[in-house]
Amino acid sequence: MTRNSVPFSAIFSLFFIFTGFTVQGQNELSLQQALQQARQSNPTLKAETFSVSKAQTLITTAKLRPNPVLNNQSLQLMQNGAMAPNTNWYNTQNQQLWWQLTKPIQLPVQRKSKINLAEKSAQFGQNNFAETQRNVFQQVAYKWLDTWTARKHLDLLKLAKSNVDSLVLTNQYRLKNQVITKTELERTELLSRQYEVQIMSLQRLYDNRLNELTFLTGSEAPVQPSEADVMLGDLPQNLQTLLDQSLQNRSDIKTQQTAVEVSEANGKLQKAMAYPIPELGMIYNPQNGIPYLGFYGTIALPVFSRNQGEIQKAKLDRQQADQVLGSLKTQIKTEVTNAFRSFVTQQQNVERYKKLLQQSNAILASVKYAYLKGGTTIIDFLEAQRSWLDTQQNYYDTLQNYRMSYIDLLYYTGTINQIAQ
Numbered sequence: 540m541t542r543n544s545v546p547f548s549a550i551f552s553l554f555f556i557f558t559g560f561t562v563q564g565q566n567e568l569s570l571q572q573a574l575q576q577a578r579q580s581n582p583t584l585k586a587e588t589f590s591v592s593k594a595q596t597l598i599t600t601a602k603l604r605p606n607p608v609l610n611n612q613s614l615q616l617m618q619n620g621a622m623a624p625n626t627n628w629y630n631t632q633n634q635q636l637w638w639q640l641t642k643p644i645q646l647p648v649q650r651k652s653k654i655n656l657a658e659k660s661a662q663f664g665q666n667n668f669a670e671t672q673r674n675v676f677q678q679v680a681y682k683w684l685d686t687w688t689a690r691k692h693l694d695l696l697k698l699a700k701s702n703v704d705s706l707v708l709t710n711q712y713r714l715k716n717q718v719i720t721k722t723e724l725e726r727t728e729l730l731s732r733q734y735e736v737q738i739m740s741l742q743r744l745y746d747n748r749l750n751e752l753t754f755l756t757g758s759e760a761p762v763q764p765s766e767a768d769v770m771l772g773d774l775p776q777n778l779q780t781l782l783d784q785s786l787q788n789r790s791d792i793k794t795q796q797t798a799v800e801v802s803e804a805n806g807k808l809q810k811a812m813a814y815p816i817p818e819l820g821m822i823y824n825p826q827n828g829i830p831y832l833g834f835y836g837t838i839a840l841p842v843f844s845r846n847q848g849e850i851q852k853a854k855l856d857r858q859q860a861d862q863v864l865g866s867l868k869t870q871i872k873t874e875v876t877n878a879f880r881s882f883v884t885q886q887q888n889v890e891r892y893k894k895l896l897q898q899s900n901a902i903l904a905s906v907k908y909a910y911l912k913g914g915t916t917i918i919d920f921l922e923a924q925r926s927w928l929d930t931q932q933n934y935y936d937t938l939q940n941y942r943m944s945y946i947d948l949l950y951y952t953g954t955i956n957q958i959a960q
Contacts (some may be wrong), residue, residue, distance in 0.1 A: 567766075584675055616766050631827070662800075689748055700734035813846040886944075
């Protein structure tokens with residue numbers, strides 16, 4: 540090797556010694572384990588749990604009854620000449636008091652409608668949280684897969700460099716014996732240094748994705764993807780079965796169905812609120828020292844306002860919710876259909892690339908053997924080496940697309956939430 544390449548190689552070795560120590564402390568998580576970890580510790584989900592708890596308080600509020608109302612009116616006689624004989628201004632004979640205790644009477648249909656609306660709203664909050672989980676789980680799964688693929692590309696480049704480095708040593712020996720020219724050795728060394736640069740860049744990319752995966756899972760310790768297979772279970776191979784499963788399991792359609800129920804419950808409440816709320820109570824009224832006891836009652840006469848605007852708004856909300864639900868069902872059919880077709884295509888591509896891998900391995904071994912025996916040139920070997928690496932990298936890219944299409948099916952069918960349990 541050249542004199543200038545020695546310091547770079549030393550720095551490169553020290554870099555991987557350092558990164559090797561940092562990786563040892565990382566926890567390996569399968570895809571399912573990463574999803575389960577995110578369900579418990581993801582920062583976004585931990586914050587959203589408060590929204591679910593707040594939605595439950597709506598039920599408590601709806602069950603509360605109206606408070607009683609206490610009213611006091613005090614009148615004081617101001618003219619001395621009008622006061623009772625031989626009395627002062629603060630004497631009860633010169634005062635009038637009014638004590639009134641009343642309570643709004645909530646109609647049973649109004650109370651029942653309020654509680655029903657609160658329960659539906661709380662259910663909407665829970666389903667909406669499940670939809671947030673589904674989206675977070677997709678992010679975690681994508682990041683897990685991106686990190687896994689980056690590590691595979693990194694391992695692949697290290698393997699390629701190791702193969703080339705072994706050839707460098709061989710060519711150094713062959714050059715001493717004048718079997719090859721100095722140019723052949725330099726070209727082999729050049730390819731090795733190119734791999735060094737690519738490995739360092741890919742190592743940084745891999746480390747960044749590890750940090751992102753750690754954040755998404757909410758883990759306190761660094762994590763990395765394990766070698767466990769991404770395929771967590773066999774999905775139905777029938778498209779109609781997947782569609783039926785999606786319409787039954789997806790959290791967004793459950794959320795929208797609950798939104799329809801919320802709008803229906805709100806409509807019933809607004810109709811109930813058209814009835815006026817009476818207020819009944821008792822009056823204690825001492826006048827000039829003489830006590831009076833009476834009854835109090837008031838009710839609004841529904842002549843002009845009968846809650847017409849809110850009733851009409853509730854009807855429109857229900858129609859809008861029905862429209863959104865219908866559109867969502869069409870959207871789900873489109874998403875699942877496209878995801879299923881992509882999954883089948885990527886599955887076929889992986890099988891095709893497995894055959895290409897075998898061919899590229901055989902070609903590289905044959906060309907390397909021929910080159911070492913003097914049967915071919917360095918150009919042929921370098922071309923075979925690059926072709927082998929391209930085929931290997933394309934295979935892992937294809938495998939990533941295949942596994943991503945599998946994750947998409949889990950996401951679009953709503954199965955990803957069940958896997959994270």
